[in-house]
Amino acid sequence: MIRQVKKSVIAALLTTLAVSVIAVQPAAAATTVIVDPGIRSLPFGGWGTSLAWSANYTGNWTGKDTLADLLYSTTNTDANPSTMFNIARYNIGGGNDPAYVSSMRVGAAVPGYKATSASAYDWTADANQRWWLQAAKSRVPSADFKADAISYSAPYWMTKSGQSTGNTDPSQDNLLNGYEAQFADYLTEVVKHFRDSWGITFRTLNPMNEANSNYWAAGGKQEGMKVSAGAKQVALINATQSALQTKSLTGTTISGLDETSIAMSHSSLDSLDATAAGAITQFNTHTYSGGDRQGLYQKAVGNGRRLQMSEVTTSSGTHDHSSVSAYLGLASAISTDLKDLAPQEWVYWQALESEAESLAGNGNWGLIHFASDGTQNYWITKKFHVMRQYSNFIRPGYKIIANDDAKTITALDPATGKVSIIVYNDTASAASYTFDLNKFGTVTGSVQAYRTSSTENRATLSTIALSGKTFTTSLPANSVSTFIVQTTGGTSNLVQNPNFETVAGQNIPGWITWGGDYKGTNIDADYTQAGGMSGGSYEAVHWKATAYNVYTSQDISLPNGTYTLKANVRSSGGQSQARMVAKNYGGAELSVNMPATSTYTTVTIPSVPVSDGSVQIGFYSVANGGNWIAFDNVSLTPVNLGLNKTIWGSSQWDANYAPAKANDGDSAGTRWNSASGTSAGEWLQIDFGSSTTFNTVVLKEFDTRITNFKISYWNGSAWVDSATGTTIGASKTVTFAPVTGTSVRLLINSATNTPSIYEFEVYNQ
DSSP states (O other): OOOHHHHHHHHHHTHHHHHHHHSOOOOOOOEEEEEEEEEEOSOOOEEEEEOHHHHHHHTTOTTHHHHHHHHHOSOOOSSSOOOOOOEEEEEOOOOOOGGGGGGSOTTOOOOOSOSSTTSOOOTTTTHHHHHHHHHHHHHSOTTTOEEEEEOSSOOGGGBSSSSTTOBSSTTSOOBOTTOHHHHHHHHHHHHHHHHHHHSOOOSEEESOSSTTSSOOBTTOSSOOOOOOTTHHHHHHHHHHHHHHHHTTOTTOEEEEEEESSHHHHHHHHHTSOHHHHHHEEEEEEEOSSOSOHHHHHHHHHTTTOEEEEEEOOOOOSSSOTTOHHHHHHHHHHHHHIIIIIOOSEEEESOSEEEHHHHHHHTOOOSSEEEOOSSSOOEEEOHHHHHHHHHHTTSOTTOEEEEESOTTEEEEEOTTTOEEEEEEEEOSSSOEEEEEEOTTSSEEEEEEEEEEEETTEEEEEOOOBOOBTTEEEEEEOTTEEEEEEEEEEOOOOSSSSSTTOOSOSBSSOTTOEEEOSSTTOTTGGGEEEEEOOSTTOSEEEEEEOSSOEEEEEEEEEEOOSEEEEEEEEEEEOOOOSEEEEEEESSSSSOEEEEOOOEEEEEEEEEEEEEEOSSEEEEEEEEEEOTTOEEEEEEEEEEEOOTTTTOEEEESOOSSGGGOGGGGSSSOSSSOOEEOOTTOBTBOEEEEEEEEEEEEEEEEEEESSSOEEEEEEEEEOSSSEEEEEEESOOTTOEEEEEEEEEEEEEEEEEEEESSSOEEEEEEEEOO
């Protein structure tokens, strides 16, 4: 959360940006951005804000619904704009000693639910912030709405200073010694009441915020409580976990640690014990300052935690609702986080910010500024519209996909194939950009465009014509632009970054590393290096000079069906375990050992019967120092259910063109050809040998002779039609509702010459 001391640091960090915006610069060289759908993030969960102070202040306004629409409405037009947030962070107030409330900043005195240790709970408290939480819930589709609870301080009567703003010595803890259980009981009683009486189940609860920082002082302007990293944080997490379990609050889990920086998030996480770390299901970090973003991602996600960028706000330049440097600073912060930290959720601190506080600090925090003089006025800033450039076009369920430009974010909607491209130009000159989408199967239609600049507010622009699978456009000076492109394909190999050709080093794009424990002790044991199969530039490696265990994996969402997992591997030998693994697919873990060999060989798990809509694949080593494995060319492909099965045909040209040539796996060499002089009425039939479910047929034809065909299956008593089609050509994929039968037949209704098929493939995918 924002503090004066932090404001000055942020402002200093952004000074360079402000200067670069104002300075006259030469025209930028043309930039080409290559978009790669082969490297994809985990599904993005959405965007949000912390309610806290601003909700406490504005939750009783007569125009509060308008403010809620601006942040949470899914009806988003130029006339009725919205950031379309779907995440709300609710502050369970501690409540300060009434004698000190007047010294706190606008809205920061969030009421607690228990005035003294002897008081009953007051469930009428915090009505304003509670209104905001319900308003968010009512506007967001239930499948997308997420509510998280967090505490900034224990109630003042549980603190050493008798204040909820911090200790008289801010370097010292402020929770009374031994009060972890009492504080946890207070928090979980609030969580329970929300569930039982107000219809909101908090997804997570974090009992502390920026707790290892030395910001929090008695007499301060906002709630905050020092809880030192290590034993103190462990005790509070474990007490909160125990209270959740005792009260059967099964829908709420622990989040943490909400430290102020990436570096502090690392150190506080490493200071926990295994029990406390294991209780955390969602790892929250603030990004007010830096550290190893990619390493934190691996520590969080590698241990099965959701990663949320749970708080940041930016400001630069003097107070100005249209400040150029301020809105470009927000674009830079979002881009840096989504690229380097790769959180599954991104939450802005206070989307609503006090105009009086902004004027007092001569800054540009928040997206919308509100008056605290009783007028109920508010001002929409440029940052609000820049936020929309991202949050309107990267929606829950999208996947962030790779590109090679630091100022560009690209995201794919798996449901529709739409790709969102968001790019900012922070120079004082127009910049020419070409976006290359040649890695997609198809790119169709025209490009929709939206822009925020010094004269535009997420304005809808004229469409841009495609040139093949690319388009070129000029980005005005000091602007943020969003482009929407319709695509299909580009991810035929279900495995992300299967050949490790992106970059050498640690934090392998598309893959998750478990480093042996919650601290990620051995995350440095997997990396890519020069080498690889088939003339590739890189290969993935497990190696460390000391004993290690490490697991490199990725989770893949895919249709239920049977798949084959393959990889090229080599190994020093000598490990306790060196395995390729498939698990979490709906059945028992499958694995194959890696043989000791200095040259690459292929290992295969031939049949992975996915029934849960996903599978985790990976490479696992438990090794002595100096042991190594290398792996490359990883593939996960549907099993061709018709491959080498018994096949019949209506006729054949001769023995070299027998029906068996059409399901032998050779899609460019051997083929079936019907007898001379034949055309209509010819057929191929594959017998599976047992009842088999399938929903896809892939046909690969020699020449383009067939003009009408039909796919049928034998249900045990009759042939039932599944699909029809016209021409086939080099490759045609035919999909239909899943059917179950013992045989499948291709019937050729008409053809211009003797039918000839390279491959007749059958899948359930």
